[in-house]
Amino acid sequence: MTGKNIFATRWGIIGVGAAIGILAAFLQKLGNPANMGICVACFERDIAGALGLHRAEVVQYLRPEIVGFVLGSFVAAYLAREFRPRVGSAPIVRFVLGAFAMIGALVFLGCPWRAALRLAGGDGNALVGLAGLTFGIWIGTLFLKKGYNLGRSQATHTAVGWVMPLIMLGFLALLLISPQPEGQAKSEFLFYSLKGPGAAHAPLAISLAIGLGIGILAQRSRFCTMGAIRDGLLFGHVHLLSGFISLILFAFLTNLLLGQFHPGFTGQPIAHDQHVWNFAGMTLAGLAFALAGGCPGRQLFLAGEGDGDAAVFVLGMIVGAGFAHNFGLASSPNGIGPHGMAAVAVGLTVCLLIGLTMRNKNA
Amino acid sequence: MTTMVDARGLSCPQPVIMALDEMKKEDNRELVVLVDTDTSKENVSRAATSQGGQVSEVSEEGGGYRITVRKG
Numbered sequence: 001m002t003g004k005n006i007f008a009t010r011w012g013i014i015g016v017g018a019a020i021g022i023l024a025a026f027l028q029k030l031g032n033p034a035n036m037g038i039c040v041a042c043f044e045r046d047i048a049g050a051l052g053l054h055r056a057e058v059v060q061y062l063r064p065e066i067v068g069f070v071l072g073s074f075v076a077a078y079l080a081r082e083f084r085p086r087v088g089s090a091p092i093v094r095f096v097l098g099a100f101a102m103i104g105a106l107v108f109l110g111c112p113w114r115a116a117l118r119l120a121g122g123d124g125n126a127l128v129g130l131a132g133l134t135f136g137i138w139i140g141t142l143f144l145k146k147g148y149n150l151g152r153s154q155a156t157h158t159a160v161g162w163v164m165p166l167i168m169l170g171f172l173a174l175l176l177i178s179p180q181p182e183g184q185a186k187s188e189f190l191f192y193s194l195k196g197p198g199a200a201h202a203p204l205a206i207s208l209a210i211g212l213g214i215g216i217l218a219q220r221s222r223f224c225t226m227g228a229i230r231d232g233l234l235f236g237h238v239h240l241l242s243g244f245i246s247l248i249l250f251a252f253l254t255n256l257l258l259g260q261f262h263p264g265f266t267g268q269p270i271a272h273d274q275h276v277w278n279f280a281g282m283t284l285a286g287l288a289f290a291l292a293g294g295c296p297g298r299q300l301f302l303a304g305e306g307d308g309d310a311a312v313f314v315l316g317m318i319v320g321a322g323f324a325h326n327f328g329l330a331s332s333p334n335g336i337g338p339h340g341m342a343a344v345a346v347g348l349t350v351c352l353l354i355g356l357t358m359r360n361k362n363a
Numbered sequence: 364m365t366t367m368v369d370a371r372g373l374s375c376p377q378p379v380i381m382a383l384d385e386m387k388k389e390d391n392r393e394l395v396v397l398v399d400t401d402t403s404k405e406n407v408s409r410a411a412t413s414q415g416g417q418v419s420e421v422s423e424e425g426g427g428y429r430i431t432v433r434k435g
Contacts, residue, residue, distance in 0.1 A: 152371065
Protein backbone atom coordinates (compact mmCIF):
# COMPACT_ATOMS: atom_id res chain seq x y z
CA MET A 1 0.00 0.00 0.00
CA THR A 2 2.89 2.38 -0.56
CA GLY A 3 1.55 3.52 -3.94
CA LYS A 4 3.48 3.26 -7.17
CA ASN A 5 6.72 4.72 -5.90
CA ILE A 6 9.21 2.08 -7.06
CA PHE A 7 12.12 4.08 -5.63
CA ALA A 8 10.78 3.50 -2.12
CA THR A 9 10.94 -0.29 -2.51
CA ARG A 10 13.87 -2.39 -1.27
CA TRP A 11 15.38 -2.63 -4.76
CA GLY A 12 14.59 1.03 -5.35
CA ILE A 13 16.65 2.22 -2.37
CA ILE A 14 19.46 -0.21 -3.22
CA GLY A 15 19.51 1.16 -6.78
CA VAL A 16 19.60 4.75 -5.55
CA GLY A 17 22.47 3.95 -3.13
CA ALA A 18 24.36 2.29 -5.99
CA ALA A 19 23.80 5.28 -8.30
CA ILE A 20 25.05 7.72 -5.64
CA GLY A 21 28.12 5.57 -4.94
CA ILE A 22 29.04 5.25 -8.61
CA LEU A 23 28.40 8.92 -9.41
CA ALA A 24 30.37 10.10 -6.37
CA ALA A 25 33.38 8.00 -7.38
CA PHE A 26 33.19 9.39 -10.92
CA LEU A 27 32.97 12.95 -9.58
CA GLN A 28 36.34 12.30 -7.93
CA LYS A 29 37.72 11.09 -11.26
CA LEU A 30 36.34 14.25 -12.89
CA GLY A 31 38.01 16.60 -10.43
CA ASN A 32 36.30 16.56 -7.04
CA PRO A 33 38.63 16.00 -4.05
CA ALA A 34 39.83 12.47 -3.28
CA ASN A 35 37.42 10.41 -1.17
CA MET A 36 35.08 13.42 -1.38
CA GLY A 37 33.04 12.86 -4.52
CA ILE A 38 30.09 14.14 -2.56
CA CYS A 39 30.33 15.36 1.02
CA VAL A 40 27.34 17.39 2.10
CA ALA A 41 29.09 18.90 5.13
CA CYS A 42 32.33 19.66 3.25
CA PHE A 43 30.47 21.13 0.31
CA GLU A 44 28.28 23.35 2.49
CA ARG A 45 31.50 24.42 4.25
CA ASP A 46 32.96 25.27 0.81
CA ILE A 47 29.82 27.31 0.09
CA ALA A 48 30.31 29.18 3.39
CA GLY A 49 33.84 29.92 2.20
CA ALA A 50 32.69 31.05 -1.26
CA LEU A 51 30.32 33.51 0.43
CA GLY A 52 33.04 34.78 2.77
CA LEU A 53 31.45 33.47 5.97
CA HIS A 54 34.90 32.07 6.77
CA ARG A 55 38.21 32.83 5.11
CA ALA A 56 39.92 29.44 5.05
CA GLU A 57 41.50 29.91 1.63
CA VAL A 58 41.68 26.23 0.68
CA VAL A 59 37.95 25.54 1.07
CA GLN A 60 36.11 28.18 -0.95
CA TYR A 61 33.85 27.04 -3.78
CA LEU A 62 30.13 27.36 -4.33
CA ARG A 63 29.51 23.65 -4.90
CA PRO A 64 26.88 23.08 -7.62
CA GLU A 65 26.11 19.59 -6.25
CA ILE A 66 24.39 21.14 -3.21
CA VAL A 67 22.35 23.47 -5.44
CA GLY A 68 21.41 20.44 -7.54
CA PHE A 69 20.34 18.40 -4.51
CA VAL A 70 17.77 21.00 -3.45
CA LEU A 71 16.53 21.85 -6.94
CA GLY A 72 16.37 18.18 -7.99
CA SER A 73 14.29 17.37 -4.94
CA PHE A 74 12.11 20.43 -5.62
CA VAL A 75 11.39 19.28 -9.18
CA ALA A 76 10.78 15.66 -8.14
CA ALA A 77 8.44 16.72 -5.34
CA TYR A 78 6.38 18.88 -7.70
CA LEU A 79 6.20 16.18 -10.38
CA ALA A 80 5.06 13.61 -7.81
CA ARG A 81 2.64 16.08 -6.18
CA GLU A 82 4.54 15.77 -2.93
CA PHE A 83 5.57 19.40 -2.48
CA ARG A 84 4.21 20.28 0.97
CA PRO A 85 5.25 23.64 2.40
CA ARG A 86 5.52 23.32 6.18
CA VAL A 87 7.33 25.05 9.05
CA GLY A 88 7.24 25.59 12.77
CA SER A 89 8.85 22.59 14.47
CA ALA A 90 11.32 24.44 16.74
CA PRO A 91 13.33 26.09 13.94
CA ILE A 92 15.81 27.77 16.31
CA VAL A 93 16.69 24.37 17.80
CA ARG A 94 17.14 22.95 14.32
CA PHE A 95 19.48 25.84 13.48
CA VAL A 96 21.63 25.04 16.53
CA LEU A 97 21.59 21.31 15.74
CA GLY A 98 22.70 22.11 12.19
CA ALA A 99 25.58 24.25 13.43
CA PHE A 100 26.84 21.59 15.86
CA ALA A 101 26.33 18.80 13.32
CA MET A 102 28.65 20.72 11.01
CA ILE A 103 31.20 21.38 13.76
CA GLY A 104 31.27 17.68 14.68
CA ALA A 105 31.56 16.65 11.03
CA LEU A 106 34.47 19.05 10.51
CA VAL A 107 36.34 17.57 13.48
CA PHE A 108 36.15 14.21 11.68
CA LEU A 109 36.46 15.86 8.25
CA GLY A 110 33.30 14.58 6.63
CA CYS A 111 29.60 13.93 7.00
CA PRO A 112 28.10 10.41 6.89
CA TRP A 113 28.18 10.56 3.08
CA ARG A 114 31.90 11.23 3.08
CA ALA A 115 32.52 8.70 5.85
CA ALA A 116 31.04 6.11 3.47
CA LEU A 117 33.09 7.39 0.53
CA ARG A 118 36.29 7.52 2.62
CA LEU A 119 35.72 3.89 3.58
CA ALA A 120 35.05 3.01 -0.06
CA GLY A 121 38.37 4.66 -0.96
CA GLY A 122 40.26 2.60 1.61
CA ASP A 123 40.54 5.13 4.46
CA GLY A 124 40.44 3.02 7.62
CA ASN A 125 39.81 6.09 9.78
CA ALA A 126 36.32 6.13 8.29
CA LEU A 127 35.54 3.00 10.32
CA VAL A 128 36.24 4.98 13.48
CA GLY A 129 34.08 7.82 12.20
CA LEU A 130 31.23 5.48 11.33
CA ALA A 131 31.50 3.90 14.78
CA GLY A 132 31.25 7.35 16.35
CA LEU A 133 28.33 8.20 14.08
CA THR A 134 26.53 5.04 15.15
CA PHE A 135 27.19 5.80 18.82
CA GLY A 136 25.81 9.34 18.45
CA ILE A 137 22.71 8.07 16.67
CA TRP A 138 22.28 5.41 19.38
CA ILE A 139 22.24 8.16 22.03
CA GLY A 140 19.62 9.90 19.90
CA THR A 141 17.46 6.76 19.83
CA LEU A 142 17.49 6.69 23.65
CA PHE A 143 15.96 10.17 23.64
CA LEU A 144 13.46 9.17 20.94
CA LYS A 145 12.35 6.21 23.06
CA LYS A 146 11.80 8.58 25.99
CA GLY A 147 9.48 10.77 23.94
CA TYR A 148 11.90 13.35 22.54
CA ASN A 149 10.47 15.45 19.73
CA LEU A 150 10.60 19.03 18.52
CA GLY A 151 6.86 19.47 18.16
CA ARG A 152 4.64 19.58 15.11
CA SER A 153 5.19 21.56 11.95
CA GLN A 154 2.25 23.31 10.31
CA ALA A 155 1.23 23.67 6.70
CA THR A 156 2.11 27.10 5.38
CA HIS A 157 2.10 29.31 2.26
CA THR A 158 3.48 27.73 -0.89
CA ALA A 159 5.95 30.62 -1.18
CA VAL A 160 7.53 29.64 2.16
CA GLY A 161 8.48 26.29 0.69
CA TRP A 162 10.01 28.06 -2.29
CA VAL A 163 12.48 30.07 -0.20
CA MET A 164 15.29 27.50 0.02
CA PRO A 165 15.04 26.45 -3.64
CA LEU A 166 15.15 30.15 -4.57
CA ILE A 167 18.20 30.72 -2.37
CA MET A 168 19.88 27.85 -4.23
CA LEU A 169 18.87 29.35 -7.58
CA GLY A 170 20.43 32.60 -6.37
CA PHE A 171 23.65 30.75 -5.50
CA LEU A 172 23.67 29.21 -8.98
CA ALA A 173 23.15 32.64 -10.56
CA LEU A 174 26.13 34.00 -8.58
CA LEU A 175 28.27 31.10 -9.77
CA LEU A 176 27.29 31.70 -13.40
CA ILE A 177 27.62 35.50 -13.46
CA SER A 178 30.68 35.62 -11.25
CA PRO A 179 33.04 32.79 -12.29
CA GLN A 180 36.60 32.47 -11.02
CA PRO A 181 38.98 34.79 -12.89
CA GLU A 182 42.01 32.81 -14.10
CA GLY A 183 44.50 32.40 -11.29
CA GLN A 184 42.60 34.65 -8.86
CA ALA A 185 40.91 33.81 -5.57
CA LYS A 186 38.04 36.28 -5.84
CA SER A 187 35.53 37.21 -8.48
CA GLU A 188 33.17 40.14 -8.15
CA PHE A 189 30.86 38.31 -5.72
CA LEU A 190 32.46 35.02 -4.69
CA PHE A 191 35.63 33.67 -3.12
CA TYR A 192 37.46 30.77 -4.76
CA SER A 193 40.41 28.56 -3.82
CA LEU A 194 43.68 28.48 -5.75
CA LYS A 195 44.82 25.25 -4.07
CA GLY A 196 43.50 22.60 -1.70
CA PRO A 197 40.13 20.84 -1.79
CA GLY A 198 38.29 24.04 -2.77
CA ALA A 199 40.29 24.18 -5.99
CA ALA A 200 39.47 20.57 -6.82
CA HIS A 201 36.16 20.29 -8.59
CA ALA A 202 34.51 18.63 -11.54
CA PRO A 203 33.21 20.85 -14.36
CA LEU A 204 30.26 22.96 -13.20
CA ALA A 205 27.73 21.51 -15.65
CA ILE A 206 28.58 17.92 -14.70
CA SER A 207 28.48 18.66 -10.95
CA LEU A 208 25.14 20.39 -11.33
CA ALA A 209 23.65 17.65 -13.50
CA ILE A 210 24.75 14.89 -11.10
CA GLY A 211 23.48 16.94 -8.15
CA LEU A 212 20.10 17.36 -9.85
CA GLY A 213 19.92 13.65 -10.66
CA ILE A 214 20.76 12.62 -7.11
CA GLY A 215 18.29 15.20 -5.76
CA ILE A 216 15.53 13.62 -7.83
CA LEU A 217 16.45 10.04 -6.88
CA ALA A 218 16.88 10.83 -3.19
CA GLN A 219 13.59 12.69 -2.95
CA ARG A 220 11.75 9.77 -4.48
CA SER A 221 13.54 7.10 -2.41
CA ARG A 222 13.79 9.06 0.92
CA PHE A 223 17.50 8.12 1.03
CA CYS A 224 18.95 8.98 4.46
CA THR A 225 22.28 7.85 5.87
CA MET A 226 21.42 8.70 9.50
CA GLY A 227 17.97 7.13 9.17
CA ALA A 228 19.68 3.98 7.86
CA ILE A 229 21.52 3.46 11.15
CA ARG A 230 18.73 4.85 13.35
CA ASP A 231 16.03 2.58 11.94
CA GLY A 232 18.30 -0.42 12.38
CA LEU A 233 19.00 0.43 16.02
CA LEU A 234 15.46 1.53 16.87
CA PHE A 235 13.25 -0.91 14.98
CA GLY A 236 15.56 -3.53 13.46
CA HIS A 237 14.50 -2.20 10.05
CA VAL A 238 17.11 -2.51 7.30
CA HIS A 239 15.29 -0.72 4.45
CA LEU A 240 17.33 2.51 4.47
CA LEU A 241 20.43 0.64 5.62
CA SER A 242 20.39 -1.45 2.44
CA GLY A 243 20.67 1.80 0.45
CA PHE A 244 23.55 3.07 2.57
CA ILE A 245 25.47 -0.22 2.27
CA SER A 246 24.80 -0.24 -1.46
CA LEU A 247 26.37 3.22 -1.69
CA ILE A 248 29.54 2.02 0.06
CA LEU A 249 29.76 -1.18 -1.99
CA PHE A 250 29.26 0.42 -5.40
CA ALA A 251 31.57 3.35 -4.60
CA PHE A 252 34.19 0.77 -3.56
CA LEU A 253 33.77 -1.23 -6.79
CA THR A 254 33.92 1.93 -8.90
CA ASN A 255 37.02 3.09 -7.02
CA LEU A 256 38.66 -0.28 -7.75
CA LEU A 257 37.90 0.09 -11.45
CA LEU A 258 39.15 3.68 -11.54
CA GLY A 259 42.29 2.99 -9.48
CA GLN A 260 41.04 5.13 -6.59
CA PHE A 261 41.20 2.50 -3.82
CA HIS A 262 44.19 2.96 -1.48
CA PRO A 263 43.77 1.11 1.83
CA GLY A 264 45.40 2.39 5.03
CA PHE A 265 45.07 4.64 8.05
CA THR A 266 47.87 7.14 7.46
CA GLY A 267 48.38 9.62 4.66
CA GLN A 268 44.77 9.36 3.55
CA PRO A 269 43.47 12.35 1.57
CA ILE A 270 41.93 15.18 3.60
CA ALA A 271 41.87 13.07 6.77
CA HIS A 272 43.68 12.74 10.07
CA ASP A 273 44.19 9.66 12.23
CA GLN A 274 43.41 11.01 15.71
CA HIS A 275 40.98 8.20 16.47
CA VAL A 276 39.46 9.60 19.65
CA TRP A 277 38.49 12.81 17.91
CA ASN A 278 37.35 11.14 14.73
CA PHE A 279 35.02 9.12 16.93
CA ALA A 280 33.92 12.02 19.13
CA GLY A 281 33.36 14.42 16.23
CA MET A 282 31.08 11.97 14.49
CA THR A 283 29.32 11.15 17.76
CA LEU A 284 28.37 14.81 17.97
CA ALA A 285 27.30 14.91 14.32
CA GLY A 286 25.32 11.66 14.61
CA LEU A 287 23.48 12.84 17.71
CA ALA A 288 22.64 16.18 16.09
CA PHE A 289 21.38 14.51 12.90
CA ALA A 290 19.31 12.04 14.94
CA LEU A 291 17.73 14.82 17.01
CA ALA A 292 16.93 16.74 13.80
CA GLY A 293 15.45 13.68 12.06
CA GLY A 294 17.73 13.41 9.05
CA CYS A 295 21.28 13.30 7.69
CA PRO A 296 22.67 16.41 5.98
CA GLY A 297 21.67 15.16 2.54
CA ARG A 298 18.16 14.33 3.70
CA GLN A 299 17.82 17.84 5.18
CA LEU A 300 18.60 19.27 1.71
CA PHE A 301 16.06 16.99 0.04
CA LEU A 302 13.42 17.87 2.66
CA ALA A 303 14.17 21.57 2.14
CA GLY A 304 13.58 21.01 -1.58
CA GLU A 305 10.15 19.48 -0.99
CA GLY A 306 8.97 22.41 1.12
CA ASP A 307 10.19 21.67 4.65
CA GLY A 308 11.18 25.07 6.04
CA ASP A 309 12.53 23.56 9.26
CA ALA A 310 14.98 21.40 7.31
CA ALA A 311 15.97 24.55 5.41
CA VAL A 312 16.80 26.23 8.73
CA PHE A 313 18.94 23.20 9.66
CA VAL A 314 20.85 23.65 6.36
CA LEU A 315 21.45 27.33 7.11
CA GLY A 316 22.62 26.29 10.58
CA MET A 317 25.16 23.96 8.98
CA ILE A 318 26.46 26.70 6.67
CA VAL A 319 26.80 29.17 9.56
CA GLY A 320 28.33 26.41 11.72
CA ALA A 321 31.00 25.97 9.05
CA GLY A 322 31.81 29.66 9.41
CA PHE A 323 32.24 29.24 13.16
CA ALA A 324 34.27 26.05 12.68
CA HIS A 325 36.87 27.69 10.45
CA ASN A 326 36.88 31.18 12.02
CA PHE A 327 37.52 29.92 15.53
CA GLY A 328 39.85 26.96 14.99
CA LEU A 329 37.29 24.24 15.60
CA ALA A 330 37.74 22.39 12.29
CA SER A 331 40.41 19.76 11.77
CA SER A 332 42.95 19.63 8.96
CA PRO A 333 45.05 16.74 7.63
CA ASN A 334 47.54 17.71 10.39
CA GLY A 335 45.01 16.90 13.11
CA ILE A 336 42.27 18.57 15.09
CA GLY A 337 42.02 22.34 15.38
CA PRO A 338 43.21 24.22 18.49
CA HIS A 339 39.67 24.45 19.86
CA GLY A 340 38.21 21.27 18.36
CA MET A 341 38.06 19.44 21.70
CA ALA A 342 36.21 22.29 23.40
CA ALA A 343 33.79 22.56 20.49
CA VAL A 344 32.93 18.85 20.67
CA ALA A 345 32.42 19.08 24.46
CA VAL A 346 30.15 22.12 24.15
CA GLY A 347 28.27 20.59 21.23
CA LEU A 348 27.63 17.30 23.02
CA THR A 349 26.47 19.17 26.13
CA VAL A 350 24.04 21.28 24.10
CA CYS A 351 22.69 18.28 22.18
CA LEU A 352 22.25 16.25 25.36
CA LEU A 353 20.34 19.14 26.95
CA ILE A 354 18.13 19.40 23.87
CA GLY A 355 17.46 15.66 24.01
CA LEU A 356 16.72 15.72 27.74
CA THR A 357 14.50 18.79 27.85
CA MET A 358 12.38 18.60 24.68
CA ARG A 359 9.87 15.83 25.19
CA ASN A 360 6.30 15.22 24.16
CA LYS A 361 5.59 18.80 23.20
CA ASN A 362 2.22 18.76 21.43
CA ALA A 363 2.58 15.06 20.66
CA MET B 364 -11.40 -1.46 19.19
CA THR B 365 -10.02 1.17 16.82
CA THR B 366 -7.32 3.53 18.02
CA MET B 367 -6.50 6.84 16.37
CA VAL B 368 -2.91 8.09 16.13
CA ASP B 369 -2.40 11.67 14.98
CA ALA B 370 1.18 11.91 13.71
CA ARG B 371 0.66 14.89 11.45
CA GLY B 372 3.49 17.42 11.45
CA LEU B 373 5.93 15.20 13.32
CA SER B 374 9.46 14.49 12.05
CA CYS B 375 10.91 11.06 11.32
CA PRO B 376 10.75 8.64 13.08
CA GLN B 377 7.96 9.85 15.40
CA PRO B 378 5.03 8.61 13.26
CA VAL B 379 6.53 5.10 13.14
CA ILE B 380 7.28 5.06 16.88
CA MET B 381 3.73 6.16 17.69
CA ALA B 382 2.13 3.64 15.33
CA LEU B 383 4.24 0.72 16.58
CA ASP B 384 3.62 1.65 20.23
CA GLU B 385 -0.13 1.46 19.63
CA MET B 386 0.18 -1.80 17.69
CA LYS B 387 1.86 -3.40 20.71
CA LYS B 388 -1.20 -2.82 22.90
CA GLU B 389 -3.19 -6.03 22.97
CA ASP B 390 -6.71 -4.62 22.92
CA ASN B 391 -6.14 -2.67 19.72
CA ARG B 392 -7.53 -4.59 16.75
CA GLU B 393 -7.50 -1.72 14.29
CA LEU B 394 -5.34 1.35 14.09
CA VAL B 395 -5.94 4.58 12.16
CA VAL B 396 -2.82 6.71 11.65
CA LEU B 397 -2.99 10.28 10.34
CA VAL B 398 0.18 11.58 8.64
CA ASP B 399 0.92 14.63 6.51
CA THR B 400 3.73 13.50 4.20
CA ASP B 401 4.24 10.74 1.67
CA THR B 402 7.41 9.68 3.48
CA SER B 403 5.49 9.13 6.70
CA LYS B 404 2.78 7.27 4.79
CA GLU B 405 5.36 4.88 3.33
CA ASN B 406 7.28 4.49 6.59
CA VAL B 407 4.20 3.77 8.69
CA SER B 408 2.82 1.33 6.11
CA ARG B 409 6.15 -0.49 5.83
CA ALA B 410 6.65 -0.65 9.61
CA ALA B 411 3.09 -1.85 10.27
CA THR B 412 3.44 -4.59 7.67
CA SER B 413 6.79 -5.69 9.11
CA GLN B 414 5.10 -6.10 12.52
CA GLY B 415 2.49 -8.45 11.09
CA GLY B 416 -0.18 -5.84 10.50
CA GLN B 417 -2.16 -5.40 7.33
CA VAL B 418 -2.64 -1.97 5.75
CA SER B 419 -6.29 -2.21 4.74
CA GLU B 420 -6.83 1.30 3.46
CA VAL B 421 -4.92 4.49 2.64
CA SER B 422 -7.01 7.53 1.79
CA GLU B 423 -6.22 11.21 1.32
CA GLU B 424 -7.50 13.41 4.08
CA GLY B 425 -6.96 17.10 4.78
CA GLY B 426 -3.80 17.42 2.71
CA GLY B 427 -2.35 14.26 4.26
CA TYR B 428 -3.20 10.59 4.56
CA ARG B 429 -5.36 8.36 6.72
CA ILE B 430 -3.84 4.89 7.05
CA THR B 431 -5.93 2.05 8.42
CA VAL B 432 -3.99 -0.91 9.84
CA ARG B 433 -5.54 -4.23 10.93
CA LYS B 434 -3.53 -6.30 13.35
CA GLY B 435 -2.79 -9.82 12.17
